[in-house]
Amino acid sequence: MTSKRTRRSLAALAAAAGLAVGGSAVLASAAEQSAKQQKANASEITETTVDPAIWGKQFPAQYQTYLETTDQQRTRYGGSEALPRTPTEADPRSVVTQSKIDEDPRLKKIWNGYAFSVDFREERGHAYMLEDQTYTKRQQVVQQPGTCMNCHASVAVLYKQLGNGDATKGFEKLNQMTYQEARKLVTHPVACIDCHEPGSMKLRVTRIAFMEGMKALKASQGVKDYDVNRDASQKEMRAFVCGQCHDEYYFKGPEKRLVYPWAKGLQVEKIMEYYDEAGFKDWVHKDSGAPVLKAQHPEFELWNQGSHARAGVVCADCHMPDVKVGDETISDHWVRSPLLNVKAACLKCHKGTEQEMKDRAEAIQDKFFAMRNKALDATVALIEDIAAAKAAGKSDAELVAPRYLQRRAQFYFDFAEAENSTGFHAPQESTRIMGEAIDYARQGQLTLRDPRFKPTVKVVSISTAAPGAAAQPGQPPSGTAAQQPAQQQLTPLNPREPKR
Ligand code: HEC
Ligand code: HEC
Ligand code: HEC
Numbered sequence: 001m002t003s004k005r006t007r008r009s010l011a012a013l014a015a016a017a018g019l020a021v022g023g024s025a026v027l028a029s030a031a032e033q034s035a036k037q038q039k040a041n042a043s044e045i046t047e048t049t050v051d052p053a054i055w056g057k058q059f060p061a062q063y064q065t066y067l068e069t070t071d072q073q074r075t076r077y078g079g080s081e082a083l084p085r086t087p088t089e090a091d092p093r094s095v096v097t098q099s100k101i102d103e104d105p106r107l108k109k110i111w112n113g114y115a116f117s118v119d120f121r122e123e124r125g126h127a128y129m130l131e132d133q134t135y136t137k138r139q140q141v142v143q144q145p146g147t148c149m150n151c152h153a154s155v156a157v158l159y160k161q162l163g164n165g166d167a168t169k170g171f172e173k174l175n176q177m178t179y180q181e182a183r184k185l186v187t188h189p190v191a192c193i194d195c196h197e198p199g200s201m202k203l204r205v206t207r208i209a210f211m212e213g214m215k216a217l218k219a220s221q222g223v224k225d226y227d228v229n230r231d232a233s234q235k236e237m238r239a240f241v242c243g244q245c246h247d248e249y250y251f252k253g254p255e256k257r258l259v260y261p262w263a264k265g266l267q268v269e270k271i272m273e274y275y276d277e278a279g280f281k282d283w284v285h286k287d288s289g290a291p292v293l294k295a296q297h298p299e300f301e302l303w304n305q306g307s308h309a310r311a312g313v314v315c316a317d318c319h320m321p322d323v324k325v326g327d328e329t330i331s332d333h334w335v336r337s338p339l340l341n342v343k344a345a346c347l348k349c350h351k352g353t354e355q356e357m358k359d360r361a362e363a364i365q366d367k368f369f370a371m372r373n374k375a376l377d378a379t380v381a382l383i384e385d386i387a388a389a390k391a392a393g394k395s396d397a398e399l400v401a402p403r404y405l406q407r408r409a410q411f412y413f414d415f416a417e418a419e420n421s422t423g424f425h426a427p428q429e430s431t432r433i434m435g436e437a438i439d440y441a442r443q444g445q446l447t448l449r450d451p452r453f454k455p456t457v458k459v460v461s462i463s464t465a466a467p468g469a470a471a472q473p474g475q476p477p478s479g480t481a482a483q484q485p486a487q488q489q490l491t492p493l494n495p496r497e498p499k500r
């Protein structure tokens with residue numbers, strides 16, 4: 001299989017680069033190893049060393065596992081499948097992942113009029129983040145901003161360079177570039193320097209949007225002037241380094257600032273309230289005319305609502321467990337689905353066999369996925385009903401309530417759907433969110449059928465006017481090809497069994 005081949009070629013690559021690991025046969029914990037390595041000559045790695053290969057000379061085991069993120073292997077709901085494709089000039093990738101919108105065309109329906117209805121794929125390992133972003137068809141139908149780069153490249157050094165030493169100023173400059181301008185300034189996907197302080201190797205957060213998001217969140221809880229790098233515990237940092245990118249976001253204002261909408265809290269209700277108050281929409285739905293939102297990968301937010309988070313179990317515990325490389329015990333930098341590595345990822349804390357733990361995880365996912373399908377059907381049904389009512393002559397005024405209920409149903413559905421653990425990170429919360437989505441969609445249908453029906457939530461009127469210069473993530477500028485979603489432009493993919 002492709003995955004084995006990739007692994008072999010990586011091993012060859014590592015060997016060619018002189019990255020043989022091992023050495024002393026001391027059995028030490030990752031932390032002890034780290035202390036030992038700190039003493040090693042750190043002079044070569046400075047605050048401007050972006051290239052992970054240079055860090056890799058000093059930390060070969062972490063580097064070797066970091067390189068393994070090129071591997072692709074699928075699980076029941078996660079991982080990814082390596083699909084061969086014929087490279088073109090516009091998109092030189094010879095391997096891509098499965099298309100989520102071809103797998104489930106209902107997604108095209110709910111995102112109609114938005115770039116996600118043109119191309120949206122399963123995510124894969126960190127090694128691919130820059131090229132997958134560069135070549136997604138969402139780049140072809142919309143002029144994307146430099147803001148996209150914050151989570152798809154090593155930008156810790158770039159921020160400072162652009163801001164003449166002031167990372168926040170650099171962040172602001174990056175956001176206001178075009179994607180193409182920003183793309184010329186980066187070379188590496190997320191790299192050592194984005195999560196580690198050179199020398200001490202201490203974990204650190206480099207993403208300004210995360211610092212600002214946490215500051216706003218803590219302020220809402222009465223904590224003043226929170227500084228994540230100063231105030232977070234070591235354990236929290238093992239989640240926060242991931243929370244730098246794995247969360248819901250939007251581009252605020254004409255300056256396209258990357259903002260994590262946490263000023264009221266991390267729960268879906270609070271984020272919905274935030275967007276409603278801001279009057280923010282990602283786009284106007286093509287069939288129904290509703291001012292809707294698209295959520296993306298709120299792993300950090302939903303993990304936070306789960307019992308693992310309550311018990312202090314963080315991202316790195318499951319996604320970067322201790323593993324042995326040669327004689328060394330390290331934190332696995334092969335960040336991937338823990339279900340491909342149950343022994344290291346789960347059995348450290350849980351009794352039982354690998355199979356039992358995998359079964360428990362999949363049982364949670366199966367139940368979640370069944371609810372997800374019902375919520376998606378309900379949302380599609382509401383969209384079709386609003387479109388029919390519109391065609392039958394209902395006025396915009398009459399459609400305010402059903403359209404707002406679509407906005408809610410859709411955002412709730414999408415929040416838990418776009419979260420990539422298929423319900424695992426917070427089983428009850430994710431399934432509850434799908435239940436709420438079903439309720440909003442069905443209430444939307446009731447408002448269409450019976451004008452006396454009173455929705456259980458306050459209807460908020462969101463403008464459906466064109467956003468002008470306001471930056472919306474992936475918002476097709478009016479008058480571009482994206483207004484007529486370009487499904488027909490999709491290159492046919494290899495036929496495959498539906499994943500789900
Ligand atoms: C208790 C263990 C655990 C913790 C803690 C945890 N995850 Fe996960 N995560 C999982 C499992 C299990 C899956 C499902 C994988 C699958 O379906 O193959 C998953 C899936 C994912 C995926 C999708 C992976 C894929 O292969 O599709 C991402 C991304 C992810 N988690 C990120 C995070 C982030 C970020 C955090 C912290 C904010 C976190 N996880 C915390 C266990 C965990
Ligand atoms: C807040 C961080 C963040 C920002 C900003 C961001 N991304 Fe991502 N992106 C991620 C994460 C995390 C994943 C992996 C999880 C997933 O696919 O849901 C991802 C996955 C992707 C993928 C692979 C899966 C897919 O959607 O087909 C593409 C392509 C992509 N992003 C493009 C973009 C573009 C274009 C922009 C700018 C409009 C952007 N990203 C902005 C964090 C971000
Ligand atoms: C996405 C964030 C992230 C990136 C990128 C990253 N690391 Fe780490 N690294 C971690 C986390 C989390 C730990 C666990 C730290 C802890 O618990 O104190 C860690 C631990 C380490 C340690 C301490 C020993 C150990 O294994 O626990 C070393 C050394 C290290 N990383 C080297 C590297 C090198 C070299 C690179 C680049 C090739 C790199 N890291 C990239 C997050 C990252």
Ligand code: HEC
Binds near residue numbers: 079128130132243
């Ligand atoms: C700089 C932003 C960034 C940081 C920091 C980051 N990720 Fe990611 N992550 C991404 C993007 C983007 C993708 C999708 C790449 C693609 O599809 O090409 C991704 C993909 C993943 C996947 C899917 C891997 C697979 O094989 O399917 C997992 C799991 C994951 N990340 C977990 C984590 C964890 C855990 C951390 C912290 C240790 C972390 N990420 C830190 C941006 C980031």
Ligand code: HEC
Binds near residue numbers: 338364427
């Ligand atoms: C660092 C320790 C730790 C790791 C690693 C860990 N767990 Fe857990 N897990 C816990 C604790 C503690 C609880 C109990 C939380 C509570 O109910 O207070 C728990 C609860 C659970 C539950 C029941 C609660 C729920 O969320 O439904 C499941 C299922 C589970 N874990 C599966 C897994 C799987 C699968 C993995 C590996 C991907 C894993 N855990 C990794 C410590 C861990």
